[in-house]
Amino acid sequence: MLDIKLYNTNDENAWCPGCGNFSILDALKCATAELEIRPEDLVVVSGIGQAAKTPHYIRANGFNGLHGRALPPAQGIKMVNKNLKVIVTSGDGDSYGEGGNHFIHAIRRNMDITHLVYDNQIYGLTKGQGSPTTALGQKTTMQFEGVIQNPLNPLALAIASGATFVARTFTGDREGMIKILKEAIMHKGYSLVDILQPCVSFNKVNTFKWYMDRVYSLDESYDPTNKVLAFQKALEFGDDGIPVGVIYREYNKPIFEELHPVIRDNENVIDRVWNPQDAEKFIEEFM
Amino acid sequence: MLDIKLYNTNDENAWCPGCGNFSILDALKCATAELEIRPEDLVVVSGIGQAAKTPHYIRANGFNGLHGRALPPAQGIKMVNKNLKVIVTSGDGDSYGEGGNHFIHAIRRNMDITHLVYDNQIYGLTKGQGSPTTALGQKTTMQFEGVIQNPLNPLALAIASGATFVARTFTGDREGMIKILKEAIMHKGYSLVDILQPCVSFNKVNTFKWYMDRVYSLDESYDPTNKVLAFQKALEFGDDGIPVGVIYREYNKPIFEELHPVIRDNENVIDRVWNPQDAEKFIEEFM
Amino acid sequence: MKYNILIGGQAGQGMDTISDVLEKHLKSRGLFVFSNKDYMSRVRGGHNFIQIRFGDEPVYSHYPELDLIIALDKNTIEFHRDRLKASGSIIADELIAYQNERVISLPITKATKEIGFYKAFGMVAAGAALKYFNISLEGVEKVLPKKFSDEIKTKNLDAIKKGYELLESRLSLSEGCTSNNILINGNTAIALGALAGGLSFYSAYPMTPATSIMTYLSKKQVEAGIVVEQVEDEISAINMAIGASYAGARAMTGSSGGGFSLMVEALGLAGITETPLVVVNSQRPGPATGLPTRTEQSDLSFMLTASHGEFPRMVIALRNPEDAFYQTFRALNLADKYQTVVMILTDQYLADYRMTIPKFKLDGLKIERYISGEEVLEEGEEYRRYKLTGNGISPRLIPGKVEGQIVLVDSDEHTEYSHITESAEVRNAMMEKRMKKLELMKEDIIEPEYFGVEKPEVVLIGWGSTYGPLKEAVEMLNNEGYRVGALSFGDIYPLPQKLLRKYAEEAKVLVNVEQNYTGQLAKLIMQETGIKMDKSILKYDGRQIDPKEIYNRVISEVL
Amino acid sequence: MKYNILIGGQAGQGMDTISDVLEKHLKSRGLFVFSNKDYMSRVRGGHNFIQIRFGDEPVYSHYPELDLIIALDKNTIEFHRDRLKASGSIIADELIAYQNERVISLPITKATKEIGFYKAFGMVAAGAALKYFNISLEGVEKVLPKKFSDEIKTKNLDAIKKGYELLESRLSLSEGCTSNNILINGNTAIALGALAGGLSFYSAYPMTPATSIMTYLSKKQVEAGIVVEQVEDEISAINMAIGASYAGARAMTGSSGGGFSLMVEALGLAGITETPLVVVNSQRPGPATGLPTRTEQSDLSFMLTASHGEFPRMVIALRNPEDAFYQTFRALNLADKYQTVVMILTDQYLADYRMTIPKFKLDGLKIERYISGEEVLEEGEEYRRYKLTGNGISPRLIPGKVEGQIVLVDSDEHTEYSHITESAEVRNAMMEKRMKKLELMKEDIIEPEYFGVEKPEVVLIGWGSTYGPLKEAVEMLNNEGYRVGALSFGDIYPLPQKLLRKYAEEAKVLVNVEQNYTGQLAKLIMQETGIKMDKSILKYDGRQIDPKEIYNRVISEVL
């Protein structure tokens, strides 16, 4: 295990006191320390939002890009350097709203990256508008008569899109969170962890207590490898309980890096040795 | 039943001879004729692609917009004039590739629109590149070593996103297609019909025969109202058979138009009578 | 007389409420008020402040010199005490215990304890501030936030009164007699202009500093009977608005630079389908995420040519909340008139500052839709959406509204009937049809506003939100006898040229004053007229230029 | 001597193969070849044509006057016969049975029946065309498509020979002796330039006419050992490329106007994160979908300022396939040198036309990455991605490559360490750091190419793909004694001004020749230099201007 202090930065944290994000940050550092991923071998990629500030608060390579656009650069990075561990830290708005298209297509690519969504069911940074996961009927700083768009179910969506590791965890469960983050990072292929994260400033419905009262951990008896059952489990969300744990898991599905002829059979393209003269053979064909 | 000739245009058709799109166009006209939807009460909305040329070939109001962007204007139209029947005619690239984000979010809104995807599992208009539904391993005019992104399953995705009418049909089954189109159009809420449509020019794998050999119709014994079973059914696609028919159907889920306080309780906003002076009361609040 | 207060503290300390109460009360006392916020991009902590200027004469801008600081924390004193005038003071709680002769240390926390309501802290401070300026408390109960319960109101009122007793008045101002004023910020004025103008559809995605336009409209959607939709992304926002407009709604969308960037493909869609659309870009410093809560005028060049290909557009910059209202109203009419995109440029400064202005006059205003019915069709004629007419504008029908007729629009180049064409002749005809509108628009263009001496030697040239600072700066310069004037552009494209050419000829020195690095209006002026600026006053640190800074820079860099 | 052939028919009739065989054979006979396509946006049917010009002297452009038409259908004759020279002919199958003295009616279908291979139709026609110009068949077997099986090759060869016997030669040309030439189109030349330049990552979404860059790269990805990814949309394309570049790859993306429009937000991301990126925009007529398979130069103004906010960029227009290769190579170096966006502008005409040019010389070329290692760090120093240096360029490390060091980049305004800041001072420093690069770039800028008489009275000013047509037009005008020259811009932004100023002073009349409506280069020139064009030759019908049209318009509109 590496020293967790390795990941400390001296950037002042701008999150609100009491925000669930602090627990995630802590768990993430624990997970990478336990997995002995050195800061220089890790890249934390994000879009814009509160969650997306994470690259500033963990000492690692970091790419803090555009709102909704965390996954494309994350994949670009991995495609050219498969040695780097790539973790995306993003919000529900970032990943499922603005970035929804990249979400389903990143799953199709099934690259070995870990996608963490700090799901506070609200737009935090922009002050409390409804997000794609805000509950039907919830009043927000924008939806004065309540949200009328049905909430998106990220886990069901991920399973339907073909993801091979789909989990949910909760900031109130430190150990569970660390365990799942580690599993997700170790999983070969794309992994989604949707993290229930109370926003103390703007989501007065889905509070710490609200989650605490509803979450239950999936135990041994649950078989996460059955896709149809997993889909059914993923649909559970609400007063009757919210399952946390690995909802779906598929082993041995080939990943992009194994299927791509160049990535599979070569060193990283960033290390390719190349001279202009190496293009001669291509030009010859036009003689 | 209206005279089908009402929908004829004299625009020259630019599709390839033998293209499956002709059958869809024919079925669509039959469906609207049988449902007695007058051209002026219908709006056909599309993006860009072969499928997306449909508004030019059916005489109705039409909005031929941008690639990938059929659903947003379709919803905008419906939001301001719920009297119009809105049908989106789009391709697999248009709807699931460039337009993927609008797809999942349109489902969340559950407006009363019908979304037809002419799914030839290829980019037709741009000459044969892999689309989101092209099979793994298939060689295309762009993927010379075969596609390595897992194909997206539009039906599973739609079910996971909360769609209330999810169907598949095949251009080789004229009657079945007309029937499903009619049901989809009549369905209250968002309906997706993924139409297997052979592209004779660029998809040499998923040919008419290939589909013909695999499709089977869902019969009475299939219960489309069970979401989990529907999800399982939606996963079926390939050599073991491709189900056609209504895969999933949910009744009585409130639609956007019923939930939106203004759309629900008022005449269409385009018919609102309004004078600048009506804003006086809002201005007063700043005195 | 004008006075200037600063309220500073951390995000989450309730400065908004203090400021709100003070501003409204000052206004109700017949004074002119101007307030602006300086916020960090975070929800709690950090350092934020609000400045309130007020007086018995109109106030157009914020100003650096302060008469009073209300310090909710120590940082506020540290950061801002240098800006105090010689006569100025700092009000702070005794617990902050800051040793400085300017500080009036007050038992504010103690007072809240006496009232038994610790949240009343800000109201005690507000009361003290009012006393400091010798403003009567009469009617102050009416300006407490409406959402407060009666009980809370009473406690807050107590707090204000307690604060009022904590010190002696140091300054004094004859109370004013303006009465028909409203107190409003730029974004709300845009929203009201849109409401008055018959807006019936607004789709957008939240983005600072544009969000509050949507927030206000959303709040009023039921009462106004309009549809306001928060969408999945900005691409959807603009395409949905175009769909709604096609179907007959008055549609608008808005965002800040980043979201606007995502909309540019669809600007061309509105252009080629000839669909009326108003797009608001509320600028903040870029590039990319930049400084999300700060101000800049750096998207002008971009907006002039945003989107591939060529189509007619109008670009209107807003100068102040009054402009915001009337120009938004006008933009909706113009979009309908020319069946194309009208872009409104504002920025964080104008979006958020509040000022007292004369109540909007609705009487002269008229909504003009330019929508046709069957009367434009001959017997048996099939409707052509893109009929070639003399002036480039085709009669517009609304789908479903004329029996037997259909309305087809197309993003490809098209025939009069809107079918896809590849004909070179039709292409030329359609390009010319569309681009002709640019010429027509010139008739609608409004010249910039000039202020300053009659025969100026130096003309400052600005646009949009620098209006207020320029106005005060020119006044200051004129008062000292400098022969300076300023042209403040509202309509920007097509560029109005009459006054520009006049002053370019008359004045010796032209100076563009812009909140950007590259001098974007100057570039446009050069491109369109060949008139070159002699000097530039540019600022791009995310803070709005103030009259004093303009004054200083004109004196040191220009004169 | 130069000749001009047109092959016309419907999409799907195999014109590409006929043209390919003819072009390659003409080239192998030592001749110069130039061919361009005129395609409709459809897969089958409609009317398409290809023009092939060839001769024993260099050919730079297509040309309207024809020596021979190979008509695969009747429409071809109808549409194009007026363009035949007095001496010209039409080759058509006897079954088309078109009554016209120019038509050489040949039993082509009959010949294919004799060979027993109906697909050989085109090859019979090709053979006939070669005979028409008295070109020897020697070596023709080598230019048959490689994908053909031996059996098919034999049949096609038979067909060519059969065609060769169907008529007598009418024209003749001394065969050439150029030998070190390649036959290549603009997009392939871009792809090759990128490959030579060490491109290791390309992400894009298909869009005509940019698609073929990706297609070529994709075909070669395994052999070249690079990653080429077709993505879900253009937003992903550019963001993925930026990610790859950040991680150390040489990354590029490309699209046409509509796709480029979707990329503009991320241009600013590359700008503020200072990530090297090359973006190709292969223009087609807009706005919106416009004319998808045709040509235009209407995105220049847009690209100069695309994206909100301000950051340094370079814009390079490609003039011909040679330029396409060398400039793409150079663009990759420049992007790395300045750690920002370099944009390459091309268009459908240049993307698709093929011409013979000298084989690309790789020897002088050098890949320059400007990537640093730990040597730039003092002992114990923590790496600062945005270290403030004298010239604005900070040493660039690659993540994972230097033990103990991390590389953080940020789309917000940031400190040297790349953390988010709201400091006005840091903001100013960072803006100035980035914008300084614009000044540095000026040293790298290449002046436009001038051709024509030495002391011209009229100077035509163009950019990009009008190079060839301008070159031939100027030659024609000079041959007739007109004192005309032309400046053809490749580097556009920052705008090279030396030659421009020189000729603006010397010449009486400046005329911009552009494929757009608004005269976009002229606007830029005016903005940057105050030099105003006296006349404009503009064209926006989607068809590339040809030398004859320029010649005619110069004579009728300018001289």
Ligand SMILES: Cc1ncc(C[n+]2csc(CCOP(=O)(O)OP(=O)(O)O)c2C)c(N)n1
């Ligand atoms: C293109 C663009 N659109 C909008 C924004 C404004 N914006 C920044 S963060 C955010 C939403 C954040 O919500 P979420 O992703 O859930 O993150 P949270 O703050 O809740 O952690 C929005 C809308 C932006 N920066 N860029």
Ligand SMILES: Cc1ncc(C[n+]2csc(CCOP(=O)(O)OP(=O)(O)O)c2C)c(N)n1
């Ligand atoms: C923004 C943008 N990107 C790309 C294109 C090019 N384009 C047009 S149609 C198309 C794909 C069409 O595929 P699909 O939607 O499956 O329709 P099909 O032609 O197969 O019916 C593409 C990539 C475009 N017009 N606009």
Ligand code: SF4
């Ligand atoms: S606004 Fe919400 S999500 Fe953001 S930091 Fe504060 S508590 Fe956390």
Ligand code: SF4
């Ligand atoms: S390319 Fe394919 S989808 Fe398009 S018209 Fe031809 S056959 Fe149909």
Ligand SMILES: [Mg+2]
């Ligand atoms: Mg959130």
Ligand SMILES: [Mg+2]
């Ligand atoms: Mg398709």
